[in-house]
Amino acid sequence: MNNLEDKRDIRKKNKKAARWTAAVVAVLLAALAVIAAANAVIDPFFHYHGPYRDLQYPIDNERYQNDGITRNFNYNAIITGSSMSENFRTSQFDKLFGTKSIKVPFSGGRYKEINDNISRSYESGHDPVIVLRSLDYSLLVLDKDDVYPGAEYPTYLTDNNPFNDIKYLLNLSVFFDDSLRVLSYTREGMKTTTFDEYQNWMADSTFGAETVFSTYTLGKPAEREKEFSDSDRELVYGNLEQNVISQAKAHPETEFYLFFPPYSIAYWDELNNEKKINWRIDAEKYAIDLLLKCDNIKLFSFCTRYDITCNLDNYKDQAHYKSWINDQMLKWMSNGEYQITKENEDEYISEIRSFYNSYDYSSLHGDN
Amino acid sequence: MLFNSYIFIFLFMPLVIVGFFALNHFGKYKAAEVYLIGMSLWFYGYYNPRYLIIICTSIISNYLLSRLLNMFPDERTGLRKFVLTVGLAGNIAAIFYYKYYDFFIKNINSVFDTSFNLRHIVLPLGISFFTFQQISYLVDSYRGETRDYGFIEYALFVVFFPQLIAGPIVLHSEVIPQFRDREKRRLNMENIAHGIYIFSVGLFKKVIIADTFGRAVTWGYGNSDTLSSMEAVIVSLCYTFQLYFDFSGYCDMANGLGRMLNIELPWNFNSPYKATSIIDFWSRWHLTLTRFLRQYIYFPLGGSYKGRFRTYLNIMIVFLVSGFWHGADWTFVAWGLLHGMFNCLERAFKKTRAKMNMIFQWIVTFSLVNLLWILFRADSFSQAAGMIKKMMLMDDFTVRGDLTGCFNLSELNFLDSHVGIFDILSSHIWGFNMWVFLAAALIIVLNFKNLSEIEFRPTAGRAAVAVFMMFWSITSLTGVSVFLYFGF
Known part of the structure; x- marks a missing residue:
C-alpha cells in the first residue's frame, strides 16, 4: 500500500514538475519571440527591409546599418569610403550626377571593408551606375585583409547565414537602444536621418592649426630616406587588386569615381620628419599605374590644391577637412577636374614630389 | 561550445536531453552512453576539431595504462609503480607541452640569454581539468580501486560535457556508479x-x-x-x-x-x-x-x-x-x-x-x-x-x-x-x-x-x-x- 502511495506521490510530483517545465519553456519562448518580432519588424539596422514609411529611423551606426542600407534601400549610386567621405551630401551629388544615391562610409574603414560592402550591393540585386569612393593614402600600403581594430564586428549582419541572425533578433541592446528608439524618434516627430546628415561630423568639430597640432607630435627625425620596397609594392598590389580593381573589372557597367583625399600639410609634415615623402609618392604612383588600367575607373587627386592643403584652418587634424571641401570635390569630379589620366600622371607626380619635398616644414612650427 | 551560447541552449541542450532519455527509454543503455560521448565530443571540438585528437589520445592512453595497472597483480609493486610513473609523466608532459612550453622557453631565453623560438601553442580547452581528472583515475587504478570499469564508462567519465571544460573536477567514484544506475536512466x-x-x-x-x-x-x-x-x-x-x-x-x-x-x-x-x-x-x-x-x-x-x-x-x-x-x-x-x-x-x-x-x-x-x-x-x-x-x-x-x-x-x-x-x-x-x-x-x-x-x-x-x-x-x-x- 505504502509503495503504491509512494509511486502515486512520485507521479504527482513528476507531473507538477513537468507542468512547471512546460510553463517555463513556453513563457520563455513567448517572451523571446516578442523581442525577436519587435527587432525583426522595426528592423533598426535594415537587415530585412528598408525604412517603413510610417516609422522614422535614426541612422548613426555605420558598422551596424551600412550593410542593411546597401542591401535594402533603393538607389543607383553609392558614396562610400572612410571618414574622408562622411561629409559628402547625397543631395548635391544627385544633382550633379543625376542619380539617387546612398552614403555608406566606414570610419577608419580599410579597403577591404569598403569593398566588401560594395559587393553586397551587387549581391542584393542593385546595379549602381556610379560608386564614389575615397582611397586613403594612409591605408594603401597595408595588408589586403587588414581590418579596422576598433571593436568586434557584427559579422552576423554581413554574412549570408540566416541562423546567426539570432544575435540580432534576440538582442536586448538592439531592442532598447535601437528598436525602441525608432518608435520614440517617430513619436517625437523626428525624421529619418538623411544621407546629407548621416555621420556628418562638420558641426561637432573644431578646426584650425592649434587643434591640428594638438593631434600629433613629431618623433625623432628619421636618419634615412624610406624606400618603396618590393614588399611594399606587393602590399599595394594585393590591397588594390583584391579590394578595388577586381570589383571594377567585374562590373564594367559601373563607373568608379575614386579619389585620393587632400590631406593637410601637417600630414606631409610628419612624413617629412620620417623621411617618407618619396616613399608615399612612389606608392601612389604605383597605385595610379594599377588603377588606370581599368577603363571604368576615374581617378582624382586634390593634393595639388595647395591653397587647401596648406591652410590648416580647413582641418581638424592631419587629414580631416571641412565639408565645403567635400562639396568642392564633388563639383570638380563632376566636371572632370583634377582627374589623373595616363597623359598627365607623370606631370602630377613630379609636381607633388617637388612641392611637398621643397616645402619649408619648419615654418609650420615657427609659432609653436 | 560554451554553455552561454545560442547553439548550446537552443540546439545542443534539447538534443542531448531528448536523445539520451529516448535511447534509455528503449533500453538502449550502451547506445545512450555512446550518444552522450558523441555529443560531448561535438561540444568539445566545436571551436577546434583538431583538439579532439588530443583528448581522444589522452583518454585511450590513460585507459590502457589503467588496464595495465589492473592486469598486474598487487605483488608486482615495482612494475605497477613503473606503469604509474609512465602514466603520470605522460599526462604531465602533455599539459606541460600545451600549457607551459612557451613559459618555459621564455624563462630559458631570459636566464641564459638564448633565443629559442616560442611556439604560441593554443591551449586545448579544459586540458588542465581533464588531465587532473585522469591523473586521479590512474592513481586510483594503482591503488586498485577501479578494477571493473569498461572503456565507454571511462570515456564518458572524462568527456561528460557538463564538467569537461571548466570542472568541477569529478572523481570516477562519484560519477561512474551514477552512470551505471539504471534508475537514473529514466526521465525525471x-x-x-x-x-x-x-x-x-x-x-x-x-x-x-x-x-x-x-x-x-x-x-x-x-x-x-x-x-x-x-x-x-x-x-x-x-x-x-x-x-x-x-x-x-x-x-x-x-x-x-x-x-x-x-x-x-x-x-x-x-x-x-x-x-x-x-x-x-x-x-x-x-x-x-x-x-x-x-x-x-x-x-x-x-x-x-x-x-x-x-x-x-x-x-x-x-x-x-x-x-x-x-x-x-x-x-x-x-x-x-x-x-x-x-x-x-x-x-x-x-x-x-x-x-x-x-x-x-x-x-x-x-x-x-x-x-x-x-x-x-x-x-x-x-x-x-x-x-x-x-x-x-x-x-x-x-x-x-x-x-x-x-x-x-x-x-x-x-x-x-x-x-x-x-x-x-x-x-x-x-x-x-x-x-x-x-x-x-x-x-x-x-x-x-x-x-x-x-x-x-x-x-x-x-x-x-x-x-x-x-x-x-x-x-x-x-x-x-x-x-x-x-x-x-
Missing part, C-alpha cells in the same frame, strides 16, 4: 525542472553579472597606468566579483545540466567570500580542485603527519602546484605561494586569530583575497604593483565615465530614463548603475544561500525567477559594440 521531470532552475541562475551569474564586471575589468587593466586610486579599488573589486560569478556561474550551469541528466556533480563553491580566514576561503573556493590537491598531493606528501616543518612545506608545495595549474606565469606562482604563506601563517597563529573579532577577520580575509586576485589578473608584476600602489596611496578619488559606463546596460539606461525613482537616483548619483552592481554583488555573496542549499520546489515564484534570468541572459548574449574611432 523533477530533476529536469530543478536542473533548468540551477542552469538559469548560473547563466545569469555568468552573462549578466560576471560579464558586466568583466567589461569594467578589461577597461581597468587596459588602462591601468592612468587609473585613479578609487578606480583601482573599484576595478580590483570588479575582478573579485567577476571571477567568482563567472566561475561559480559556469559550475552552476554544469551542475544544472548534470541534474537534468540525473547525474549529481559535486558543488564547487560554498559562498567563498563569506570566509573569515584564508584557510576558510580554501575550504569554500573551487572545492574539487582543493580536494584533488589534498588527496593526490598533500596526503601522499605526508599531509600534516610528519611534523610542523613538513606540514608547512607540504602546504607550500600544494599552493605552488595550484598557482602553476591556474596559469603559466610567475604572477600565478606568486599568487599561489602567497596564499600558501597566509595559510601557514594562519596555522601558526591560530590561537591569536581565534581571539579576533569575526567582522575584522572577514574584512582582513576579503581584502587579502581581493589584493591577491590582482596578481592573478595582472599581466605582469609591475602592473600588479602599480595597481596596488595606487590603491594604497588613496590620493585620487576620480571615477571616470569610461569605468561607470561599463555598467550602463541598455536595459538599465532605459529604466534610468523611464522610471521616476531610477531617473532621480541616476541623475544625482555619479555612476549609479556601477554602485548598484557592486552593492548587489556584495549583498549576494554575503547573504544569499548556496544553490545547493536551496530546497527546490516547482513553484510559480521559481518559474518566474527562471524565466526572468534566462530571458535576460539569452537576450544579452550578444551586445552592440561601440566602434571607437582613433584617427582613421
